[in-house]
Amino acid sequence: SLRNLYRNYLYARQTGLPLIILTIDPYGLLWQILSSVFASFLKQFRWARLINSTWAWEDDDKAATEWGLGKTFVVVSPAQNIIYTSDKTSIECVLGRRKEFVKGAVYEKLNFYGRNVNTVNGKEWDRHRKLTAPCFNERVSGFVWEEAVRQSRAMLTKWIAAPKGKVAGMVDDTRIVALHILDAAGFGVKHDFFGGARNPAPGHKLSHRDSLMMLLKNLITAVVMADHMKTLEIIEWVLSKRLRDVMLAFKEFRMYMDEAVAEERRLGATKPNLISTMVRTADAEAEGAGGKAAVEFTDTEIKGNMFIFNLAGHDTTANTLAYAFALLACNVEIQGWVREEIDEVLKNDKDPVYEEVFPKLKRVMAVMYETLRLYGPAPRIPRSILRPNTPLLLTSPDPNSTSPTTITIPPNTSLTLKMHAMHTSATNYTDPTTWNPKRWILPSSPPLPTSSSLVTEKFKSATITQGYAAWSYGPRICPGMKMAQVEFVGVL
Template sequence: MAHPLLLALLILPGGVLVSSVWGVVRNYRAAQSVGLPIIFLPISLTNLLWMMLVRHVIPLLERVPFGSGYFTRFCYTGWEFKDKSRAHVEFGDAFITVTPGKNWVYLCNAEAVSDVLRRERQGEFERPVEMLAMLDVFGPNLSTVHGRDWQRQRKCTAASFNEHNNAIVWTESLHQARQMLNYWKSAGEAGVRTTAHDVRTLALDVLLSAGFGKSFSFTAAQSKTSPSGPLSYRDALALILENAVLIFAIGPRVLQRLYFVPGLGRLAQATVEFKQYMIDLIDQSKHESHVRDTQANLLTSLVRAAVQDKQLSQDEVLGNMFVFNFAGHDTTAITLAYTFMLLAVYPEVQEWLAAEINHVVKSDDIQQWDYDIFPNLPRTLAVLLETVRLYDPLLSLVKVSEHRAAILTIGDKEHTIPAGTRVLLNLNALHTHPRYWGNDGHDWRPSRWIKTVPGEGASAGGEELITPVKGSYLPWGEGLRACPGKKFAQVEHVAVMAAIFRDHCVMPVKEAGEDDAAARLRVLNVVNDSGMVLLLQMFHPEKAALQWKKRA
């Protein structure tokens, strides 16, 4: 008689194969009823094992004759970045991928996308719960709850996103950017290879100041922390954010049981100490007699909701403190990293940007740069808008009508989408499709956002921003689930650009045998060597050294 373990090892792969084949057959039948072009993928993109292996497997498959085609083109998370709008130009505004797990409708039609987002208010096309559950690291939060729970939490957090807080963001961003610039200039002609890391420091310090009332020095953060001993609030959070994928995958409780594993002990300590820091901040705010009268930041808004209004539990406060740190930090830091690299590649855009900043900002004293100049910098904001158009940290928004079929109208045709089918709003395709952005939609050209107006326009220069076709540009989402930190992010990015590029410029450090054009092309290749980790980001930003100089 065969050994039971051996028998199980023989049966298990067969069972997986049969289950996969049956899943594909079932899903293919469902897809046929939708009436959209069908692309068959033999592996589910949400398969955890495949997600871990795919970056190593795909390059190998591309080298063999049978490895090309739809499999290597579409069968990995983040293929949308490389493909841009090509698939939708080829297959149409919508197509459906059939996998052993779920069927996925990819949508690139501005009118249909706007309709999907509008209908979320009616309980249709909501966020898939299982795809967001990993964000419940410290407790339920605005990103993971639905219905009345979402409405309650949104009301409790909305008060912190106001113009008073934006003014704090503006001032802190100017202050942090100047410190970062001085640090970069100290590297001299050798340049810095730490751009992506340094902007993480800046973004974290701005977030902690405006959101939690905690001030930190950018310069002090460059010193190495001790590999042992207690972690500060800032260092604990920084360590958690740098290892978010691992924490999401295994959870903080399991991580804490693995403290003895090399490399995990310090991270486990960070999760424990950060949670305690958050609890201490909550307790401190509870006992501040002026908490009701102070201008709200995120922390005070959450504490008021929990202590005075009895609207949030402590776990919900902790969960929202973490998720706003995560969502507000990584997206901002990634976007800043892309922007600095791209400006180094395109010196003419730097000059265009600096011309506006110098036209609007007359004083050399950065302390005199009040927040009220923000609306007068449309070019500076356009640099951000163009960067997230092409390098949006979120390549897509996923919606689902979980319990009933839904009608999706594309042009003059209606398609019945079976319950449980994932509808993916393909942001990267929308942001590059020639229908909305012209034949140069794949090019980074911030000036596309600016139009000249007669007489005195929205700014002193007679320029203002264009408004894209509704539904064609959604880096901060739209409708019910639009990002509450949109203005926060815009103010921060504009302030950082103004503080740095008014008097300074950036260029790639040339390697042996390179001229200026070759160096810029190499940096552009570093920028485009990007893909999804948890968000879209450059795989090797350290390969591009950037040098900073005073503008002549």
């Protein structure tokens, strides 16, 4: 209503930031429909581009460089105010203070298998962190490396055998590779690249692989259906085939997780996969507390975290690999630069050992960092404030000052962190929209005349202070960051 809009406008004015005033809620259902149906028409308006995350990749940091809004501004609507920022000082402030800037209710939609480390806040997050942190260890990393090498060799065999050496697309194949690695690292289930485990296990209608793939491909549908599953089962006969397939996958994957948890408890020995580690951690906590801690880590929470690991680690890595392959294909000089390192490190080693090889492939890692900088999976990150009048730090407008300024976040205000805009800001990077993995490598000093200089090269640290946070930052930095790096480097 106009009354609510005026109230929020008065709140927004208190910040002293530039304002964009809308009569529609950027997070509301009406806008989601309009921005989808009338996308081609709405794209011509700056206000529409500012609030649509899909167009964030196209606009880079134009709000600051071309549109006169600066790095931080407020979108005012009848429903709420939203502070949008690409200021690295503000983003560091928000991501570094998890108890004040929390994940909002929108994340709760991902709890349909159970509450998990990605969706909860406060002390509950502490509990889930304790459950999940042991999962990402060097034993698991070594297993991920072996599986990444095995799957990528099979994928390469397929590509080389393609007619005239031409591959129509890469995304489907990188999705299969990522899924197979996740299945192996998550559940200890290994698949062949060319066929996978397509036969359902006894008592199942879908294979483990196919049930997970169906869910990941239809995530939004699954999220909507999850809250109404009992009702949908009654009217299943009137649903479309696609909806019935998603329903089946939802139930099948839950059964597979139930069976995996039960099997881990039966075996009693820790294996190098995520679900085994979580079960052992949960059981150890229960035994250490005389059984009382069993409520702390329920099987539902284990399943919730297993699913979120698969969700967070699938398309992200698959798409990063596909982008990297395409970018390398278009940049022959960078291809040669990366190949030089691989030849030097691997030499004639047909079976590279994780502990010996991974730390040396700095240029390969640079390809990943640069690809994520420009083509990251999350162009924007939403956050809510736990209470009104929370202070927010901003970079000082005085170029000679190293101290940040502070504003107070008024009531009924949330935040949107513009990660892609930060990653493409000329303030943070030279030639910010150019894909250049070399920016992450510090050459030997003084330069050496032979390839042995590769040994003395150093990987340039990527930090939030320089405007980089591809895996987020702070206490809630992506727990699977190392696993994703090992997978990417192993495949490439």
